[in-house]
Amino acid sequence: xxxxxxxxxxxxxxxxxxxxxxxxxxxxxxxxxxxxxxxxxxxxxxxxxxxxxxxxxxxxxxxxxxxxxxxxxxxxxxxxxxxxxxxxxxxxxxxxxxxxxxxxxxxxxxxxxxxxxxxxxxxxxxxxxxxxxxxxxxxxxxxxxxxxxxxxxxxxxxxxxxxxxxxxxxxxxxxxxxxxxxxxxxxxxxxxxxxxxxxxxxxxxxxxxxxx
Ligand SMILES: Cc1cc2nc3c(=O)[nH]c(=O)nc-3n(C[C@H](O)[C@H](O)[C@H](O)COP(=O)(O)OP(=O)(O)OC[C@H]3O[C@@H](n4cnc5c(N)ncnc54)[C@H](O)[C@@H]3O)c2cc1C
Numbered sequence: 001x002x003x004x005x006x007x008x009x010x011x012x013x014x015x016x017x018x019x020x021x022x023x024x025x026x027x028x029x030x031x032x033x034x035x036x037x038x039x040x041x042x043x044x045x046x047x048x049x050x051x052x053x054x055x056x057x058x059x060x061x062x063x064x065x066x067x068x069x070x071x072x073x074x075x076x077x078x079x080x081x082x083x084x085x086x087x088x089x090x091x092x093x094x095x096x097x098x099x100x101x102x103x104x105x106x107x108x109x110x111x112x113x114x115x116x117x118x119x120x121x122x123x124x125x126x127x128x129x130x131x132x133x134x135x136x137x138x139x140x141x142x143x144x145x146x147x148x149x150x151x152x153x154x155x156x157x158x159x160x161x162x163x164x165x166x167x168x169x170x171x172x173x174x175x176x177x178x179x180x181x182x183x184x185x186x187x188x189x190x191x192x193x194x195x196x197x198x199x200x201x202x203x204x205x206x207x208x209x210x211x212x
Contacts, residue, residue, distance in 0.1 A: 001056040001089075001163070003170040005178060006140070012048035013181040016145065019044040030181065045146035048182060052141050052171055058089035060133035061163040064155075070147040075139040079125035082118055083111075088134040089163065107132055145182045148175060157188035158201035 009015055017029025020036040023044070036044050057065070066073055088111075094103050110130055117127040143151060148171070154160060155168035175183040189196040190204035 001054065001136075001166060001170075003167060003174065004053045005050060005171075005174040006053045007051040008178055009048040009050075012050075012145065012179040015047045016044050016182060019047050033181070042146045042149075045149065045182065046144045048145040048179065049142055050145070050148060050171075050175060050178070052174070053138070054141060054167065055138045056087070056089070056136045057139065057167060058133060058163060059131075059135050059137060060089075061161070061167065062137055062139070063133075064161060064164045065141070065167070068143070068147065068151055070143065071151070072142040073139055076137050078128040078131075078137075079123075082124050083114065083128070083131060083135055086136055088132065089136055090134065091162070107134060145175075145179070149183070149186045152183075152186045153189050153196075156186075157190075157197065158203060159197050159199070 013033075014029070017033045020032035020041075021027070021029040023036070023041075024032060026032040033044065036042070062075065065071075066075075088107055090100075090103070094100055110132055114127050114131055117130070118124055152168055152172050155164050156172055157165070160168070172183065172186060175186065185192050188205060190200075190206050193206065195201075195204055
């Protein structure tokens, strides 16, 4: 999977600091932003947006990503774009199992069937019905900083599925590099305090960092 931050609001942190400061007519934007976030007044974070290009994400993970309704998506069409030779996404746990060869052969058969159907004139929008969830896709996704922080809370968590967690971890890394003030305490809930999950993973980040 490849993840690239292709665009973002210039001076993203400054814009959100200004938004927080204007609310209380404060001269200290950074302090106002901290105060807003501590109070849960997170709408000030909506003024900064970040756009990512993602390549090689499986259709299985795409279905999870697009559940985030406040994000904007543009996804490569399987109706109009033929699936050519692609590297199917194969989980490590299958790759390292006794099922790997059988799974690989089944996927190859299915993709060959897809190609033969398209060559025989079946439209790609119909032929795609035989394709597996392992097929990778390309997309552009845009989220504002508030939604990104929410997304990171859910999807950087060890309880999240591994592929969307890899995506979220990579996006978080790029966001932290670009706007550290907005994302310094972003990540799973356990980065900020007690785990909100009903079934915790048993490996809270706050303990790893020695903050407890
Ligand atoms: C570990 C894990 C397991 C999951 N398992 C399942 C599963 O088994 N089955 C399944 O169907 N889904 C599952 N999901 C998906 C989950 O239920 C959410 O659909 C997904 O995480 C998006 O979260 P969200 O709705 O908070 O986020 P977003 O859609 O990004 O929304 C952000 C926030 O905006 C607000 N909001 C958005 N839309 C509305 C609305 N219509 N009304 C009121 N408030 C709104 C809410 O406060 C919401 O938290 C799972 C998610 C995770 C992380």
